[in-house]
Amino acid sequence: MVATAETTRSEQTDVRGDSAWVQHWKQLRSNPLGLFGLVLVVLMVGSAVLADVIVPYDPTQILVGPRLGPPSWEHPLGTDQLGRDTLSRVIMGGQVAMLVAVAALSVALSIGLLLGLIAGFGPRWLDNGLLLVLDSVRAFPVIIFALAVITLLGPSLTTVVLVVAITSIPVYARVVRTQTQSLSDNEYILAERAMGAGTPRILGVHILPNVIGPLLILASMDVPLVIALEAGLSFLGMGVRPPTPSWGTILNNGYNYIQNSPWPVIAGGIPIILTTLGFTFLGEALRDIFDPKLRRDV
Numbered sequence: 001m002v003a004t005a006e007t008t009r010s011e012q013t014d015v016r017g018d019s020a021w022v023q024h025w026k027q028l029r030s031n032p033l034g035l036f037g038l039v040l041v042v043l044m045v046g047s048a049v050l051a052d053v054i055v056p057y058d059p060t061q062i063l064v065g066p067r068l069g070p071p072s073w074e075h076p077l078g079t080d081q082l083g084r085d086t087l088s089r090v091i092m093g094g095q096v097a098m099l100v101a102v103a104a105l106s107v108a109l110s111i112g113l114l115l116g117l118i119a120g121f122g123p124r125w126l127d128n129g130l131l132l133v134l135d136s137v138r139a140f141p142v143i144i145f146a147l148a149v150i151t152l153l154g155p156s157l158t159t160v161v162l163v164v165a166i167t168s169i170p171v172y173a174r175v176v177r178t179q180t181q182s183l184s185d186n187e188y189i190l191a192e193r194a195m196g197a198g199t200p201r202i203l204g205v206h207i208l209p210n211v212i213g214p215l216l217i218l219a220s221m222d223v224p225l226v227i228a229l230e231a232g233l234s235f236l237g238m239g240v241r242p243p244t245p246s247w248g249t250i251l252n253n254g255y256n257y258i259q260n261s262p263w264p265v266i267a268g269g270i271p272i273i274l275t276t277l278g279f280t281f282l283g284e285a286l287r288d289i290f291d292p293k294l295r296r297d298v
Helices: 002-029 032-049 088-122 124-139 142-153 156-184 186-196 199-235 245-256 263-292
Strands: none
Touching: 002 032, 002 124, 002 156, 002 263, 032 263, 088 124, 088 199, 088 263, 124 156, 124 199, 142 156, 142 199, 156 199, 156 263, 199 245, 245 263
């Protein structure tokens, strides 16, 4: 009988879990912009992951086709000033953009989460000290800070990841700090403390699961900002170094020859626009689904 009851409870739990995910999927499907964003994100991420397989030409190979050639069956997005296939460079540029976004935001999320938990649950003097450091970093304009760091360390993919991570840490740390402070005054947290629960248990079991969801949604909406920053630095010659393809370098090279052929500029700009729309629409839809305080139907 005990085994039967346990089996029944586990089946009910599975059913409730499945029904919750099905309900979330139905809510996402009912949101046209969210569904459109999901399609764009899947296409962008899929093309970035499979870039090495699906590129029709070597993106760094010179004189694959005619220089500044218009779109054709052989080169759907034309060629650049060196005859390189623009479609191949756009696809590989997406891989670079996603690599920067994933690496930088992963580092920023990890460090920001740790600092936010410490500041929100620690003593007041430690909270004030961490806030002073975070506000000092956040006070610098991102572009000025990026140019200063790149000038000291030199332009590279690693430097771009470092700049994005450092400038994003204060944002996530402040969000986690605020969430932690609001949760630490709840009755169940006070009860855990009264029963002698340690700080690691309270943070790991009760606070972390409640702050990680909004933090991941915020990070998904920051992906377009990271990609735009990487493209902007590469456009200025301070980001990814040639011949590595980047949407920013494609725009820069195309801008120099825009009077002869507008296709490289168009090919480099459209992916940035689509990525921004995709992650923004999807992030807003997920926020409406998983954050009850911000749901549109409430």
